[in-house]
Amino acid sequence: MQIFNVFSKIALKKFSGTIMYIVIYTIVAVMVSNAAQSESELDFTESKPKIYICDNDNSMISRGLSEYMFSKCEKKEIPDGENAVSESLYFRTVDYVLTIPEGFGESFVNGGELVLENIKIPGSKSGKFTDMYVDRYLSLLKTNLSGQKNVEKAVSDTMKNLSDTTEVSVISKDDKNTNVNIMVYLFQFIPFIFIMVTVCGLAPVVMTFNRSEVKNRTRCSSLKNTSRNIQLTAGVIVYGLFVWLIMLIIAICMYGDKIFTTTGVLFVLNSLVFMMVAVGISLVVSNFELKSGALNGIANVVGLGMSFMCGVFVPQYLMSEGMLNVAKFLPAYWYVRASNMLGGVSGEVYDAGKFAMYIGIQLMFAVALIAINFVISKRKKV
C-alpha cells in the first residue's frame, strides 16, 4: 500500500487548495436555495403607503375619497405643531399628507378649479402610488358623475367600482418554477465544482506519480506494475468518492430527509456519475506535465466553458438551439438535462427511461475519457 499511502498523503496536502471551491459552492448553493424558497416571488401583497388626510371640506365627495384612501393606505395622525408635517415626512412616520380644501366637493361637481393639495416624500414610490389612488378615485367619480347629478349615488357607485380587487398571482416564465424541486439549486452547480476540484486537486497528485523520473524509478523497483496501477486507481477512486461525499453531506445538511426520497437519490446518483466524468477529465489532464498555473487555466477553461455552454449557470431554456446542439457533445449537458428533469426546471416530466439514457451518456463519456487516458499513458511509456 506504499503508493496508496503516499498518494493519500500528497492528496491531503494539495486538497487545501480546492477547499475554496467547495466553500464558494456551498455559499452560492445556500443563497440560491434560500432565494428560491423565499415567498416574496410567489405571493403578492399590496403595499400600503402611510397617509394623513386633512379634510377641510367634509363633503360627500371628500368623505368618499378619505374612505377609499384609508382602504388603500395606512391611516396616520400628525400631532399639532408648526413643523409637525415636515418632521413626520422627514422621519417617515407618514409618506403622504393630503389636504382637501374647503369647497372642493362642490367645485369638483361644477367643474371648478379648486384642487387637492399634497405633500409627499420627493421621488418616493409610495408618493406615486398614493397619487395614483387619488387620480383613480377622482377619474372614476368624474365618469360616474357625467351621466347624473346625484353626487351620493355617484360616490356610492365609485366606491363600489373601486372595491373590485384584482387577484394577483406571480407566475414565473412558463409557469415552471411553481413545481421546482428545491434540491436542483444545489445540484445544478455540481459539474463546475467537480471539474474544478478534480482538475486542481486530483490531477496534480496523479501528475506527481506520472512524472517520468518517479514513474521510471518506481518501475525499476520490485513492486509489480499491476500493484502500482491498482494502488493509483484506488487512490483516484477514494479521492473522487471523498469529494462526492463532502457534497452529499452538504446536501443532507441543507435538505435533510429530502435527499433520501426517490428524487433525492436520483439527484445523488446523477452527481456520482458526473464525478466519474470529472475524474476522467482530470486523468486525461494529468498525463501532461503542467505547472500549477497552467492547470488552473485548464480547470477554468474546461469548468467554466462547459458550465456556460451546457446550462449550469444559465438555464438551458434560455439558451439558443445552436448552442444546445453543440453542448450535446459535452457531458455536462446530459448532467444538466437529468438534473432539470428531476427538478422540474425544464418542464420535462420525469421518465425513468430518459433518466437512464442521460446517465448512460455520461457514463460513456467517463469511459471514453478513461480510455483516452489509457491510450496517452501507453504512448508516453518509454
Place this chain on the structure above:
Amino acid sequence: MVAVKIDKLVKRYGELIAVDHLSLSIKKGEIFGLLGPNGSGKTTTINCLLSLLAYTKGDIEIFGKPMSDSSYDIKKDIGVVMQNVAVFDELTVYENIDYFCGLYIKDKEERKKCIEYALDFTGLSEFKKYYPKKLSGGLLRRLNIACGIAHKPSLIIFDEPTVAVDPQSRNKILEGIKELNKNGATIIYTSHYMEEVEQLCTRIAIMDKGKIIATGTKEEIKKMIKNTETITIETISFPKEAQADIRQLPHVYALECDDEKIVISFEGGNHNLLRVLEYMQKNNYSFGRVYSELPTLNDVFLEITGKTLRD
C-alpha cells in the same frame, strides 16, 4: 562471478541506432565505468538493462538470470540512482526515502533501520525533516542516492549522479560509492567526466555512437594508443632548426609549435623529459614552465574517434 552480462544489444529508434551490438560483462564486486560523450548511448543502455526500454535485439542477464520488465526477483537486488533526481517535492527527506525503500521492503521495522542507514550514509540525518525544495543541489543528489541505496542492493546503477554538483559534494558522492563497493555492492557508473571514471572505476568501457570502442582497466585502455607521454615547454618563437632537432630525439613521434609553446608527443621510452631539457640547455634556448603529462582517457577517446569526450 558475472553480475551483468549484455550480449549483442541493439536499440533502434526508427532509422537511428542508439545502441549498436553492444556486448559487455561486469563481474561481481566491480566498479564498472561506462564512459562516453552525451548522446553516446550510455543512458539508453542502462534503460535497456533495467527493462525501462524495450530493445530491438540482444540478451541481458543479471545475476545469471534473464532480465525482463517482470523480473521482480532480480529488481529487488538492484538499486538505481537516476540522472534526473527522482523524488517527491511534497514529501520530506525521510518520507521520500521511506517511499522508495518501501517499494522493496514491506516490514516497517526493517525499513526504519534501512532509512536510518541511508540517512547516515549520505549525511542527511540532520535534514530528514526538510522538503527537497529546501535542499541545495548537492544535498538533493545525495537524497537521490539515499533513495536508491536504502534497501541495500547488491547491484547499484549510478547514471551520471554528479551532474551539476559542486566539487565538495562530488567528492562525497564518489567516496560514498567507493564505500558501497567495499561493502560488497557491484557498481555500474556512467559519466562523461573522465576524471571521475579514472578515479573510481576498476574497469571501464568507452562508448561512442552506441558502440563500445574500448574496454579494460584504465591502464589497459591507455596502452591501446600510441601516445605515452606529452611534454609541453613554454617558450617564445622556437626556431625551426631546433624543432627539427627535437623531432630527431628518441621516441618523439609528433611535435606542435606555436608562438608561446611547443608540445612534444612520445611513444614509449624513459627519461624523455631529461633529454629534452638537456637539449634546450646545451643550445641555450630560454624557456619558462615545463610540464609532462601522461595520457588521459580523453586522449584515448581523441585518438580513437578524432573528437574529445566533451564534444
